[in-house]
Amino acid sequence: MKLRRGPYQPVKAIALEQQQKLKYILTHSLSPFYLQKFKEVQGLPNISISSLPLTTSDEFRASPPEDRITQPDIASLIPISTSGSSGKPLTVYMSGREYLLSQLKQLIFFQQLGWKPWWKTIFLWDVDKSSSKSFFQTLVNLKKKVIDISAPLDVQAKMIKSSSPDLLMSTTDALNALAAWSIHNKIAMPRVRLIITCGSPLSPQTRNLLTSTFNAKCADIYGANECGYLGFQCPHCGLYYFNEDSHILEVLDQENRPADHGSLVITALDRRTTPLIRYHIGDMVTLAPREHVCRIQFRHFTSIDGRSTDVLLLPGGGTVTYLSTMKINSIDGLAQFQIVQTGPESYLFRYVKNDSVSESDIIQKVKTLLPEEMLPGLTFQKEKVIHPDKTGKYKVIINQQ
Numbered sequence: 001m002k003l004r005r006g007p008y009q010p011v012k013a014i015a016l017e018q019q020q021k022l023k024y025i026l027t028h029s030l031s032p033f034y035l036q037k038f039k040e041v042q043g044l045p046n047i048s049i050s051s052l053p054l055t056t057s058d059e060f061r062a063s064p065p066e067d068r069i070t071q072p073d074i075a076s077l078i079p080i081s082t083s084g085s086s087g088k089p090l091t092v093y094m095s096g097r098e099y100l101l102s103q104l105k106q107l108i109f110f111q112q113l114g115w116k117p118w119w120k121t122i123f124l125w126d127v128d129k130s131s132s133k134s135f136f137q138t139l140v141n142l143k144k145k146v147i148d149i150s151a152p153l154d155v156q157a158k159m160i161k162s163s164s165p166d167l168l169m170s171t172t173d174a175l176n177a178l179a180a181w182s183i184h185n186k187i188a189m190p191r192v193r194l195i196i197t198c199g200s201p202l203s204p205q206t207r208n209l210l211t212s213t214f215n216a217k218c219a220d221i222y223g224a225n226e227c228g229y230l231g232f233q234c235p236h237c238g239l240y241y242f243n244e245d246s247h248i249l250e251v252l253d254q255e256n257r258p259a260d261h262g263s264l265v266i267t268a269l270d271r272r273t274t275p276l277i278r279y280h281i282g283d284m285v286t287l288a289p290r291e292h293v294c295r296i297q298f299r300h301f302t303s304i305d306g307r308s309t310d311v312l313l314l315p316g317g318g319t320v321t322y323l324s325t326m327k328i329n330s331i332d333g334l335a336q337f338q339i340v341q342t343g344p345e346s347y348l349f350r351y352v353k354n355d356s357v358s359e360s361d362i363i364q365k366v367k368t369l370l371p372e373e374m375l376p377g378l379t380f381q382k383e384k385v386i387h388p389d390k391t392g393k394y395k396v397i398i399n400q401q
């Protein structure tokens with residue numbers, strides 16, 4: 001079975017499978033949005049993907065929800081909401097079958113990392129959408145428990161301690177907050193075999209915090225609510241690999257030419273309910289060299305930038321993005337931080353520090369890493385913990401202007 005071999009399939013077989021799936025979508029599975037968009041396109045469905053027009057996130061969000069789906073019966077579908085960096089939420093729909101398929105993909109990834117079906121699993125998550133009554137779903141849910149991500153940290157910690165899970169999965173920021181809280185309050189967490197993070201990049205600092213707090217192996221998933229799991233952190237080489245069996249992924253520069261570093265454009269091959277074709281997901285990625293050697297032959301990438309799209313605006317017209325604050329991650333003793341722009345020239349640096357370092361030390365180091373023009377309007381605020389927002393994400397950069 002192709003699915004079982006997953007990312008270990010030879011890369012040539014994948015190209016063929018991608019082509020077949022794309023042709024199927026272009027023939028049978030275009031939503032009103034794409035029928036309209038591709039109206040003028042010649043040569044469908046036997047067309048190379050680069051000849052199709054690109055879809056921007058704004059354009060997609062602006063279309064009526066019923067135009068984005070291929071099935072008229074919304075009530076039978078599973079809604080997935082994205083928080084939306086612009087503050088404008090987007091809901092996409094998937095069928096029960098598509099949902100199961102994405103769970104199966106997740107399990108194959110867990111299996112690469114040593115997961116066993118009898119492992120106790122805790123998802124620190126918002127809602128459980130796994131309402132399907134199929135045999136497979138029952139199997140998935142058998143050992144799985146969902147803890148509400150918005151519960152107070154002491155409640156989360158208590159529930160995790162009493163369940164003593166083998167696998168713990170949540171957003172990077174929720175787990176970071178929980179681990180930082182447990183260290184601050186000197187509460188020992190149970191040993192967990194495997195931690196899976198998702199939602200925002202897993203920095204080396206957060207990885208160290210999680211591995212030491214839970215004495216666990218740690219791996220990151222790169223996904224987007226609109227289209228599911230785009231990539232997994234490779235258990236063999238440590239970089240990320242693209243899930244090329246479910247997506248065609250293109251990296252394009254500012255002139256929309258193929259590039260090694262640029263904007264990620266996805267075509268979701270396993271999504272027939274809400275098709276997404278050449279869709280700008282809003283993230284920047286850097287590809288690993290084509291000659292990168294790994295047991296998994298899917299294309300690897302070295303980094304994802306800009307999973308947080310807020311930027312700070314500087315008085316002189318410059319900007320500070322998530323990427324340019326990565327250096328701050330390397331400050332010793334700084335457990336968490338967040339920079340909030342509160343006015344045209346005022347910024348708040350919220351931070352959580354370990355006992356090993358002094359406040360003045362942290363402040364001095366942060367100042368050397370931020371642009372000089374930010375400093376006159378910069379204030380510091382020490383926190384016990386920085387909580388993720390309701391969706392389980394916390395942004396390193398928030399622009400409140």
Ligand SMILES: [Zn+2]
Nearest residue numbers: 234236237294
């Ligand atoms: Zn690899």
